[in-house]
Amino acid sequence: xxxxxxxxxxxxxxxxxxxxxxxxxxxxxxxxxxxxxxxxxxxxxxxxxxxxxxxxxxxxxxxxxxxxxxxxxxxxxxxxxxxxxxxxxxxxxxxxxxxxxxxxxxxxxxxxxxxxxxxxxxxxxxxxxxxxxxxxxxxxxxxxxxxxxxxxxxxxxxxxxxxxxxxxxxxxxxxxxxxxxxxxxxxxxxxxxxxxxxxxxxxxxxxxxxxxxxxxxxxxxxxxxxxxxxxxxxxxxxxxxxxxxxxxxxxxxxxxxxxxxxxx
Amino acid sequence: xxxxxxxxxxxxxxxxxxxxxxxxxxxxxxxxxxxxxxxxxxxxxxxxxxxxxxxxxxxxxxxxxxxxxxxxxxxxxxxxxxxxxxxxxxxxxxxxxxxxxxxxxxxxxxxxxxxxxxxxxxxxxxxxxxxxxxxxxxxxxxxxxxxxxxxxxxxxxxxxxxxxxxxxxxxxxxxxxxxxxxxxxxxxxxxxxxxxxxxxxxxxxxxxxxxxxxxxxxxxxxxxxxxxxxxxxxxxxxxxxxxxxxxxxxxxxxxxxxxxxxxxxxxxxxxxxxxxxxxxxxxxxxxxxxxxxxxxxxxxxxxxxxxxxxxxxxxxxxxxxxxxxxxxxxxxxxxxxxxxxxxxxxxxxxxxxxxxxxxxxxxxxxxxxxxxxxxxxxxxxxxxxxxxxxxxxxxxxxxxxxx
Numbered sequence: 220x221x222x223x224x225x226x227x228x229x230x231x232x233x234x235x236x237x238x239x240x241x242x243x244x245x246x247x248x249x250x251x252x253x254x255x256x257x258x259x260x261x262x263x264x265x266x267x268x269x270x271x272x273x274x275x276x277x278x279x280x281x282x283x284x285x286x287x288x289x290x291x292x293x294x295x296x297x298x299x300x301x302x303x304x305x306x307x308x309x310x311x312x313x314x315x316x317x318x319x320x321x322x323x324x325x326x327x328x329x330x331x332x333x334x335x336x337x338x339x340x341x342x343x344x345x346x347x348x349x350x351x352x353x354x355x356x357x358x359x360x361x362x363x364x365x366x367x368x369x370x371x372x373x374x375x376x377x378x379x380x381x382x383x384x385x386x387x388x389x390x391x392x393x394x395x396x397x398x399x400x401x402x403x404x405x406x407x408x409x410x411x412x413x414x415x416x417x418x419x420x421x422x423x424x425x426x427x428x429x430x431x432x433x434x435x436x437x438x439x440x441x442x443x444x445x446x447x448x449x450x451x452x453x454x455x456x457x458x459x460x461x462x463x464x465x466x467x468x469x470x471x472x473x474x475x476x477x478x479x480x481x482x483x
Numbered sequence: 484x485x486x487x488x489x490x491x492x493x494x495x496x497x498x499x500x501x502x503x504x505x506x507x508x509x510x511x512x513x514x515x516x517x518x519x520x521x522x523x524x525x526x527x528x529x530x531x532x533x534x535x536x537x538x539x540x541x542x543x544x545x546x547x548x549x550x551x552x553x554x555x556x557x558x559x560x561x562x563x564x565x566x567x568x569x570x571x572x573x574x575x576x577x578x579x580x581x582x583x584x585x586x587x588x589x590x591x592x593x594x595x596x597x598x599x600x601x602x603x604x605x606x607x608x609x610x611x612x613x614x615x616x617x618x619x620x621x622x623x624x625x626x627x628x629x630x631x632x633x634x635x636x637x638x639x640x641x642x643x644x645x646x647x648x649x650x651x652x653x654x655x656x657x658x659x660x661x662x663x664x665x666x667x668x669x670x671x672x673x674x675x676x677x678x679x680x681x682x683x684x685x686x687x688x689x690x691x692x693x694x695x696x697x698x699x700x701x702x703x704x705x706x707x708x709x710x711x712x713x714x715x716x717x718x719x720x721x722x723x724x725x726x727x728x729x730x731x732x733x734x735x736x737x738x739x740x741x742x743x744x745x746x747x748x749x750x751x752x753x754x755x756x757x758x759x760x761x762x763x764x765x766x767x768x769x770x771x772x773x774x775x776x777x778x779x780x781x782x783x784x785x786x787x788x789x790x791x792x793x794x795x796x797x798x799x800x801x802x803x804x805x806x807x808x809x810x811x812x813x814x815x816x817x818x819x820x821x822x823x824x825x826x827x828x829x830x831x832x833x834x835x836x837x838x839x840x841x842x843x844x845x846x847x848x849x850x851x852x853x854x855x856x857x858x859x860x861x862x863x864x865x866x867x868x869x870x871x872x873x874x875x876x877x878x879x880x881x882x883x884x885x886x
Contacts, residue, residue, distance in 0.1 A: 291630075358622070360507070360769050398774035399629060406627040 225260045225268075232306045233299070235285035239276035239307070243268025246336065247312040248481075249276070249304065251320030254356065254405070256281045256397035258381055263466045266474050270481065271313065276303060278323070280400035282393035293319075293404045293412065297326035301334055313481065315339035317466065318438065319405060322412070325446075328425065329418040338427040338450075339477060342438050342463050346419075346446055347411040351439035355409065357402060361394065367436040370462040374469065381467070410438075416449050423451035428480040430473060432461035454480070484873025485880030486866060487545030487579050488538040489735060489843045490854070491758060492531045494555040496523055499762025507767045510760030511554040511619045518555070527558060528565075530851045534858065535569055538576070541862035542870075544880070545577040545610065547735075547841055549681075550584060552623035556758045563597045570605035577882075578605055581681040581700055581841075582612025585642075586634035587624040591659060594638075595645040595666055602670040609676040612700070613639055615688065618773045629775030632687065634658050646675040677881065679733065679839075684712040685777065686784040693719035693727065698839060698886045700733035705802070706814065708788055709734065709835055729878040731886045733839030736831065737816040739849065740860045744819045748811070751818035755803050755810070756847025763804060821864035828865075829872055838880040840869065 225242035240260045248271035250264060257277040267273045279299060280286030290299055300323060304312065313336045314324035321343025328335040344353060356364035365382055372378045386394065427450045431443040440457060447455040456476045461469045497518045506513035535546045546569055550562035559565060566578050578601065588594050602609040615635045621628040637656045641664075644654070650665030670676050680692040681700040692699045693716045701709050713732060720727045737754050741747035755763065777785065803810055810816050817827045832840070844861070845854040873880070 357769075357773065358506075358513075360767055363507070392779075395774070395779060399779075402627065402774040403629045406629075407625055 225264070230303065230306045232303050233287050235279055235287045235290075237276055237279060237285070237303055238283040239274055240264070241272065241274050243271050243273045245271045247272050247274060247309045249274045249309070249312045249314055249324075251276070251314070251316030251323050252278065252281075253316075253318030253320050254397065254401040255382075256393060256400075257283055261467075262376075263470060263474070266478075267315075267481075274307060274309070274312075278320075278400065280396075280403060282396040286400070291403060293322070293326070296404055297323060297330060300327055301331055304334065310334075311336050313337040313339065315341070316343065317341040317464070319344050319401065319410070321345065322410075322415075325415060325419065326412065329415065329421050332421060332425065335422075335425055337481070338422070338425060338453075339430070339480065340427070340443075340446060341430045341465060341473075342432060342435050343429070343442070343446065344405070344410040344438055345412055345415050346442050346449070347408075347413070348439050348441040348445065351441050353410045353439075353442070354437045356437060357406070361398065364437070368463040369468055370432065370434040370460050371468070374460070375464070375467050376470075377467070416445065419446065419449035420451070422453075425450065425452075426480070426483060427453035428477070429453060429455040430465055430476060431455065431457050432463055432465045432468065433457045433459050434461060435463045437463040484729075484870060484878045485544045485577075485733075485839045485882060486869060486873075487547040487577070487839065487841050488535070488541070488543040488858075488861075489547040489549070489841050490531065490534065490845050491549060491551075491556060491843075492527070492558040493756070493846055494519065494524065494527060494558055495756060495761060495848050496520060497555060497761055499764065502760060502762050502764045507770070508764050509766045509770055510556065510762075510764060511551075511766060512622050512770050514553070514555065514760075524558070531558070532565065532568060532572075534845075534851070534854055535565075536572055537855065537858055539573045541858045542866045543576055543842075543861075545579040546573065547579040547581055549581055551617070552587075552620050554619065554760075556760050563594075563601065566601050566609070567597075567604060570601050570608065573605075575608075577608050577610050579610040579679070580612050581679060582614040584616030584620045585613050585638040586631045587616055587620050587626045588638060591638040591641050592645060592661060592664060592666055595642045596668065598642075598676065599646070599666065599668050599670040602672055602676050603668065607671040607676075609670070609672065610679055611676040612679045612681055614681060615685075618769070618771045618776045621773060621776060622770065627775075628773040630658060631776050632778070636691070643675060643678075646670055679881075681733075681735070684708060684785070684788060685781060686712075686715055686788070687778065687781050689716045690719040692716065693731075694723050696720075696723075696725070696731075696886050698731050698733055698881050700735060700839060700841065701835075701837075702735045703737060703815065703843065704734075706831070706834060711788060713835075727886070728884065729836050729838035730881045730884045732835070732837045733841060734831070734835050734837040735841035735843055736828075737843045737846070738824060738828065739816070739818045739844060740821055740824045740857050740865055741818075741853070742820060742856075742860070744823050747818040747820065747823075750849055750853045751816060752807055753845070753847040753849035754816050755807060757803065758846070759803060821860050821868075824865055825868045825872075828869055832872060832876055832878060836876070836878060838873075838878050838884070840873075
């Protein structure tokens with residue numbers, strides 16, 4: 220599907236220039252990206268933009284957005300983000316995110332429940348599994364982590380463009396910046412916040428959908444189950460033949476599930 | 484000239500296959516410690532201490548130790564313990580720690596205390612080097628690599644203040660927070676033990692060292708690159724308002740001597756195992772330099788510096804992959820009879836002009852008995868000659884002329 224018209228904009232927050240893409244009409248939906256950085260305006264966003272004003276910001280410190288010099292931890296990021304939304308004029312939104320983006324959405328919601336209309340968490344980090352582990356993507360290296368990220372790369376329409384093995388110098392530079400940002404925020408405790416699970420209880424009744432790839436080898440489905448149990452009323456949908464990126468690997472099934480939830 | 488003796492204290496009882504079987508085929512970080520035999524370890528630690536003890540008798544001015552973690556290539560994971568033993572069992576040589584990896588210490592005050600004890604037990608013979616550590620040290624201690632340089636600088640400032648400012652005082656920094664800084668025992672040397680900074684030439688560290696008047700010790704770096712790095716240090720020193728001399732520089736050099744050139748060449752090849760480990764299996768780059776460990780600007784400058792060196796991966800010991808003949812040809816390892824070695828050392832000193840010479844006498848698979856013979860020949864012929872050379876070439880060490 221061809222990308223429809225979207226705007227590439229920026230907003231200055233606390234001295235930092237934050238990049239974001241936006242399009243659509245309707246209530247706001249903020250899509251928060253994972254450790255790979257902002258992949259740009261995706262077909263997924265087009266789909267969502269039919270019914271929402273979709274915002275796709277680049278997290279501070281990731282390629283495209285500044286990092287305020289004091290912003291060092293995931294907690295800092297979670298406290299800073301509501302300010303970004305405030306400067307965008309968003310007082311309440313559907314918070315959606317993948318991997319650390321999902322974690323970020325959950326942190327913002329427990330901190331400022333009034334900010335969240337709904338939660339849509341996709342293979343989200345943030346909660347430490349009890350039996351399995353969140354795979355150490357830093358230790359695996361970029362290549363190794365990518366290999367574990369998909370059930371079958373042939374299912375990803377845009378795989379070569381998004382994750383292909385021959386990056387341009389600019390893409391390589393962006394990769395280094397993104398890896399550094401992820402390391403800064405997620406190194407220790409690795410990809411989780413020990414205080415998050417007890418706080419999630421605060422979200423009871425908040426419409427929350429958790430979508431997981433059954434074959435996610437980065438964040439095991441068990442983490443989704445823990446999220447589901449922690450947020451009373453939340454639903455967990457598991458997609459078969461799908462790895463860590465359901466929205467890229469099984470986009471049709473992902474959108475079918477997400478649309479039903481978002482229409483409510 | 485100040486001459487010190489060094490070995491990484493390797494452990495070599497494993498195979499290339501073992502290394503290849505480790506996670507990401509790395510000899511460091513993920514190479515399982517199930518390959519370590521403590522019985523053998525007990526022998527090795529004692530042999531290595533014997534060698535250092537004899538190094539005093541051999542006439543070395545300093546005994547240099549280093550520290551690495553999660554690796555068979557260096558058994559000095561708690562270098563300060565070895566230093567404390569040497570402080571007690573030797574009388575004259577400086578105990579040169581190159582160095583304590585500051586960023587990995589969550590409590591630099593404990594480090595300040597340990598070093599103060601070593602300084603007192605040795606009656607003022609400690610040289611306290613500080614390093615950022617390789618990336619492996621960050622991984623092994625789960626220290627965020629993006630904060631490596633900040634923690635290095637802040638821990639340094641805290642240790643120095645702890646040694647020089649009467650306590651109690653308070654420290655509220657970015658990475659370190661202490662409300663009652665007041666370690667009771669303070670170092671013997673005033674204002675504090677000398678600080679030397681070893682490294683492979685990270686430009687930011689070179690400039691930082693120059694600003695602090697700290698001698699910079701090149702760890703077996705490409706000679707041509709070393710000359711350029713010295714210019715970089717000189718530029719930063721000039722901006723600080725002084726002109727550095729040989730006393731501001733050290734060069735660590737693999738030098739092994741035996742009775743004949745043939746024997747030395749045969750034994751010396753054990754160096755090739757060295758810090759790359761058995762099999763020289765290339766390590767993942769992100770183990771040695773994880774994301775954020777070097778600033779992006781710093782990374783570019785390092786690559787630029789090394790672009791003309793023998794091998795592009797020379798930074799991480801890759802130079803030895805060029806093969807024994809190339810390594811000897813390029814003088815990255817000096818082996819031979821005393822006569823041969825003395826001649827080659829002179830050539831190197833004329834080019835690099837360091838006031839500190841680190842003699843990395845053995846590593847890898849070089850056997851203890853060969854090391855002891857090497858040290859004996861150093862005592863009888865090499866050290867007297869090199870000390871003379873230092874005077875003749877005008878290469879004062881940092882204890883002869885203040886850096």
